[in-house]
Amino acid sequence: MNFCSACGAEVTLRIPPGDDRERHVCVACDFIHYVNPRVIVGCLPVHEDRVLLCRRAIEPRRGYWTLPAGFMENGETTEQGAARETWEEAAARVDDMSLYRVFDLPHISQVYLFYRCRLIDGEYGVGPESLESALFREDEIPWDELAFTVVKRTLEAWFRDRETDHFPVDVSAIHFHRPRG
Amino acid sequence: MNFCSACGAEVTLRIPPGDDRERHVCVACDFIHYVNPRVIVGCLPVHEDRVLLCRRAIEPRRGYWTLPAGFMENGETTEQGAARETWEEAAARVDDMSLYRVFDLPHISQVYLFYRCRLIDGEYGVGPESLESALFREDEIPWDELAFTVVKRTLEAWFRDRETDHFPVDVSAIHFHRPRG
Numbered sequence: 001m002n003f004c005s006a007c008g009a010e011v012t013l014r015i016p017p018g019d020d021r022e023r024h025v026c027v028a029c030d031f032i033h034y035v036n037p038r039v040i041v042g043c044l045p046v047h048e049d050r051v052l053l054c055r056r057a058i059e060p061r062r063g064y065w066t067l068p069a070g071f072m073e074n075g076e077t078t079e080q081g082a083a084r085e086t087w088e089e090a091a092a093r094v095d096d097m098s099l100y101r102v103f104d105l106p107h108i109s110q111v112y113l114f115y116r117c118r119l120i121d122g123e124y125g126v127g128p129e130s131l132e133s134a135l136f137r138e139d140e141i142p143w144d145e146l147a148f149t150v151v152k153r154t155l156e157a158w159f160r161d162r163e164t165d166h167f168p169v170d171v172s173a174i175h176f177h178r179p180r181g
Numbered sequence: 182m183n184f185c186s187a188c189g190a191e192v193t194l195r196i197p198p199g200d201d202r203e204r205h206v207c208v209a210c211d212f213i214h215y216v217n218p219r220v221i222v223g224c225l226p227v228h229e230d231r232v233l234l235c236r237r238a239i240e241p242r243r244g245y246w247t248l249p250a251g252f253m254e255n256g257e258t259t260e261q262g263a264a265r266e267t268w269e270e271a272a273a274r275v276d277d278m279s280l281y282r283v284f285d286l287p288h289i290s291q292v293y294l295f296y297r298c299r300l301i302d303g304e305y306g307v308g309p310e311s312l313e314s315a316l317f318r319e320d321e322i323p324w325d326e327l328a329f330t331v332v333k334r335t336l337e338a339w340f341r342d343r344e345t346d347h348f349p350v351d352v353s354a355i356h357f358h359r360p361r362g
Contacts, residue, residue, distance in 0.1 A: 005182045006182070008183065073217070099350060102259070
């Protein structure tokens with residue numbers, strides 16, 4: 001961030017009065033530009049004993065499989081956002097949504113929320129950001145070709161919880177450590 | 182948003198290629214400025230049969246009582262953010278944190294996450310954004326002087342769930358409708 005989005009003047013890094021960390025502050029109009037974590041919402045759509053995955057047509061991780069998910073938009077709920085992403089990426093409608101997994105990724109300031117849900121009529125297609133979509137049984141999941149750690153962890157948890165038909169909500173953090181040197 | 186924070190040129194509202202909604206796009210460098218919902222993280226700190234509340238020293242809702250909560254910062258987890266806010270607003274340390282309530286407020290593009298937690302040693306103080314802090318039993322809660330609907334709902338749920346000692350996670354949306362005319 002170099003310029004104030006309100007007045008166009010330069011911004012500088014400064015600790016505002018009463019604050020305890022540096023913010024981008026406009027040198028002309030004193031506007032404080034806060035930068036906050038972003039929310040990514042997604043679904044784990046289930047049809048009978050199978051889960052819907054999409055193969056990504058875009059970077060990052062093009063060609064790898066993911067649960068439908070994406071950035072939450074202003075003006076929607078987390079549940080609406082997760083359903084919207086599932087429609088956009090897999091042309092699939094879902095219902096019976098229940099929050100299932102929350103992941104904190106502090107190194108990239110993201111929070112993931114995954115909802116378990118029912119794939120309506122077992123129907124799906126391929127959205128513009130996907131190369132293909134498909135339903136997978138546990139032993140068919142392409143474990144070595146999953147796009148993201150959060151997807152792998154969510155799928156592992158769901159197939160484990162399915163054994164007891166008990167799906168408690170869980171929050172966990174994923175910390176990436178950059179290799180030294 | 183009037184100017185590009187990257188290059189300082191003007192921005193215009195336009196639907197970028199492959200997108201389906203208007204974004205602020207720079208007329209000079211084509212940078213797309215996404216605006217996303219913000220996360221507010223908070224705690225419900227418990228000591229014996231009492232809950233810690235703070236009376237707000239700042240707007241909005243100055244003078245009203247709230248659970249300690251505030252905007253999540255970059256680089257922290259939701260749990261760390263909730264604990265940080267509790268320290269900042271009530272000089273209180275907490276542990277045994279469990280996600281308890283998620284609220285979607287789509288009209289203001291906010292997502293609240295409240296954690297149940299234990300108030301360590303029952304000790305607390307008053308942070309710079311609070312007028313006072315205090316522990317309340319259920320019949321002592323200032324129900325008519327609570328700052329926010331999310332605080333009221335979280336407290337109501339907790340005192341209800343306490344009867345069974347079972348505190349399931351719940352997600353709900355709060356929609357505000359502006360009065361007509």
